[in-house]
Amino acid sequence: xxxxxxxxxxxxxGELSHRAFVRFVADLWAASGWExxxxxxxxxxxxxxxxxxxxxxxxxxxxxxxxxxxVDRPVxxxxxxxxxxxALPRGTPEARVVTAEDLHERLRHGVPAETGERxxxxxLGVPLRDDRWADDGSLLGIADGDAGxxxxxxxALGALxxxxxxxxxxxxxxxxxxxxxxxxxDGDLEGFDDADDVAPTPDNSGADDVGEDSANGGDGxxxxxxxxxxxxxxxxxxxxxxxxxxxxxGDPIPAGELSVRGDxxxxxxxxxxxxxxxxxxxxxxxxxxxLSLSADGDYAITVVWDGPESQVVLARDTGxxxxxxxxxxxxxALIAFELDGDTLVVRHAGGDGILAKHLRLRGGGFExxxxxxxxxxxxxxxxxxxxxxDSVTLAVAPDRVAVNVIWDASDTAEFAERPTRLGGxxxxxxxxxVAGSVPSSRIDPQNxxxxxxxxxxxxxxxxxxxxxxxxxxxxxPLLVNGVVYVASAAPYVHALDATDGAELWRFEPEGSVGxxxxxxxGTVYAPTSGGVLHALDAADGSEHWRQSFTWPPGxxxxxxxxxxxxxxxxxxxxxxxxxxGAPEILHxxxxxxxxxxxxxxxxxxxxxxxxxxxxxxVVDDVVVFGSTSGTLAAYDRADGSERWRxxxxxRFHGAPAVRxGTVYATTLxxxxxxxxxxxxxxxxxxxxxxPVVAPAVTADxxxxxxxxxxxxxxxxxxxxxxxxxxxxxxxxxxxVVAGDSLYLVGGDGTLSVLDxxxGTVRWSADDRDVxxxxxxxxxALYTAVNRSEQGHAMRALxxx
Numbered sequence: 001x002x003x004x005x006x007x008x009x010x011x012x013x014g015e016l017s018h019r020a021f022v023r024f025v026a027d028l029w030a031a032s033g034w035e036x037x038x039x040x041x042x043x044x045x046x047x048x049x050x051x052x053x054x055x056x057x058x059x060x061x062x063x064x065x066x067x068x069x070x071v072d073r074p075v076x077x078x079x080x081x082x083x084x085x086x087a088l089p090r091g092t093p094e095a096r097v098v099t100a101e102d103l104h105e106r107l108r109h110g111v112p113a114e115t116g117e118r119x120x121x122x123x124l125g126v127p128l129r130d131d132r133w134a135d136d137g138s139l140l141g142i143a144d145g146d147a148g149x150x151x152x153x154x155x156a157l158g159a160l161x162x163x164x165x166x167x168x169x170x171x172x173x174x175x176x177x178x179x180x181x182x183x184x185x186d187g188d189l190e191g192f193d194d195a196d197d198v199a200p201t202p203d204n205s206g207a208d209d210v211g212e213d214s215a216n217g218g219d220g221x222x223x224x225x226x227x228x229x230x231x232x233x234x235x236x237x238x239x240x241x242x243x244x245x246x247x248x249x250g251d252p253i254p255a256g257e258l259s260v261r262g263d264x265x266x267x268x269x270x271x272x273x274x275x276x277x278x279x280x281x282x283x284x285x286x287x288x289x290x291l292s293l294s295a296d297g298d299y300a301i302t303v304v305w306d307g308p309e310s311q312v313v314l315a316r317d318t319g320x321x322x323x324x325x326x327x328x329x330x331x332x333a334l335i336a337f338e339l340d341g342d343t344l345v346v347r348h349a350g351g352d353g354i355l356a357k358h359l360r361l362r363g364g365g366f367e368x369x370x371x372x373x374x375x376x377x378x379x380x381x382x383x384x385x386x387x388x389x390d391s392v393t394l395a396v397a398p399d400r401v402a403v404n405v406i407w408d409a410s411d412t413a414e415f416a417e418r419p420t421r422l423g424g425x426x427x428x429x430x431x432x433x434v435a436g437s438v439p440s441s442r443i444d445p446q447n448x449x450x451x452x453x454x455x456x457x458x459x460x461x462x463x464x465x466x467x468x469x470x471x472x473x474x475x476x477p478l479l480v481n482g483v484v485y486v487a488s489a490a491p492y493v494h495a496l497d498a499t500d501g502a503e504l505w506r507f508e509p510e511g512s513v514g515x516x517x518x519x520x521x522g523t524v525y526a527p528t529s530g531g532v533l534h535a536l537d538a539a540d541g542s543e544h545w546r547q548s549f550t551w552p553p554g555x556x557x558x559x560x561x562x563x564x565x566x567x568x569x570x571x572x573x574x575x576x577x578x579x580x581g582a583p584e585i586l587h588x589x590x591x592x593x594x595x596x597x598x599x600x601x602x603x604x605x606x607x608x609x610x611x612x613x614x615x616x617x618v619v620d621d622v623v624v625f626g627s628t629s630g631t632l633a634a635y636d637r638a639d640g641s642e643r644w645r646x647x648x649x650x651r652f653h654g655a656p657a658v659r660x661g662t663v664y665a666t667t668l669x670x671x672x673x674x675x676x677x678x679x680x681x682x683x684x685x686x687x688x689x690x691p692v693v694a695p696a697v698t699a700d701x702x703x704x705x706x707x708x709x710x711x712x713x714x715x716x717x718x719x720x721x722x723x724x725x726x727x728x729x730x731x732x733x734x735x736v737v738a739g740d741s742l743y744l745v746g747g748d749g750t751l752s753v754l755d756x757x758x759g760t761v762r763w764s765a766d767d768r769d770v771x772x773x774x775x776x777x778x779x780a781l782y783t784a785v786n787r788s789e790q791g792h793a794m795r796a797l798x799x800x
Contacts (some may be wrong), residue, residue, distance in 0.1 A: 256281030266298025364502025516556025644680030
């Protein structure tokens, strides 16, 4: 039976009072078998001699603008009502973060069904499970007919049941439609000048491409009637590197019709209000609602209503044109390195002076690693300037030293620039020759999940190194040219030396990375929950370009390279979401980040709740797209024209794979199909009777895992079953095959290794902390570890 969608659940938590949210957390942990005591803002939990202290953060829209509740003792975990751990209040303790998505999973699977239902009803006023959750808003009882007078977003939630964000949006959308009909004869709204208030295009070239009639003195519609324009005012303020735009009164406006445009926005020249996760495209922006964006001090922006016929500026503002004393400016400085025996001299070699407290040395193989303050290494005051000629001397191990000089002003300005790498040094003998390559979560652009010629290490295994991350790992690790790439919910992308785990660089993206990353031709591609695809230099983490989407990408990018290794293009999908009305879209992107084409697939419906999706597989000149709406189609790589289409009876569970001209696809209905990639005709199809995860494909086998905990291996030629085996826990992520070994990650965090030939269990890890399929080489396993209350990490395992 369908459950309350995670985004609706998170929106409902966001409407609770702090005390009510504390009570909900205490009740949820109590239902999980803990003895709990609520002492706001802390919940104390005790079980079997184990004590836990949970700091419960208050529901608030802009967490980073507020301070975390003060506590007098360390806490074991921080509980946030938000879906992401990427935006926490100032001063939040260093501890494991439990998000709304974690609470959603605990409510669904960690407590008895009846208890979960009672808790959801008591806290949010809606059932946890109900068939009508799959039927856009009908559960919340929206009636046809007049919706009554004006209604705010919060009032709609109160009337329909807390958490009914999608339903309130539908109700308000109808009210806006009715109101606009009443206003149609009122003419232009007071305070708008069509000639002056035409929105600029994203490149700020004026009104050449939007609102052309308005710019010429017309009504903006191309006819005689004036368009309906909202009578809305906005207040704009700037502080600590953030510009805050607040609805200051007047008409509500659907989030999908509002954008902020101009220069100086660090999120790009155009930002749709609906990109905020708490707003759907039809969700009303009403008085008091606000948007906070990172911006330069000399920004010049406009708030634009994207109407059906024209775009109209509702407000405009320019920044103070100065960075101010509290906002450090990213320096332009040269850093030089000189290795002399077992010492390394790091010298400021010219350019801007920098406060010592803003300089950090990060890496491995030196005294004080992995992070050391410049002021401590130089034995100077933290407020002392570091200028040309100043240096520090580090005791190093020459054969394994790696040092990055980082400018990081986050300790003095909450919303300063991201930490920036000013320079780096890698010792002449430092090896980066780890054999093996895992450039994407499914290994190759065909999504085969197969690493040929590699079988992985044999037990017993021990940790060669462990790199601790503040938040849980969000995607499988990658391994390319001796560097491990991993992303955490902090959010950061980390590059680690595969030999000893030294951090070579890190990058803070716009939102946590989801779906998966890919590495090709010296570039790391990372899609995020903030609706951005980042292209980063694999050597130093600098950003080549970024591409913004209306809705967050739902898959790893598939990167296609030519015979010379140069990137020719990327393909990825944005998933469907009932809450926002987002359709499922396949995007084709050029190697420079420009849009090439996109196609919409199927109707808007709930996103697949299965594994993180890989990118669409590519074979020759065709890209294959298996949508969650139940359509399998092939498109021309060059222009997106449709080659063929099939409509199975069930939605696809994860992305399909391609090998030797055949597409292998799995569905929630339990079928595995072999389809010709050129013509779309079905070669064979088998029904396993239970939802199956995306397959791994070897030279002669198809390996699939099911939600009931079974592993099935089929003959690739005709689909006949070779063997089937039950494992201890449901496998919810695609399998990985390395040589003749099958690697499985269970829903409980177990890692099991099976013989591909007959399913014999070769070995398994008992730690129950593996978060994603590992990157496998002959010498080591690289695993992303979710150790719950004990922390999160990236770990390299080797024999011994």
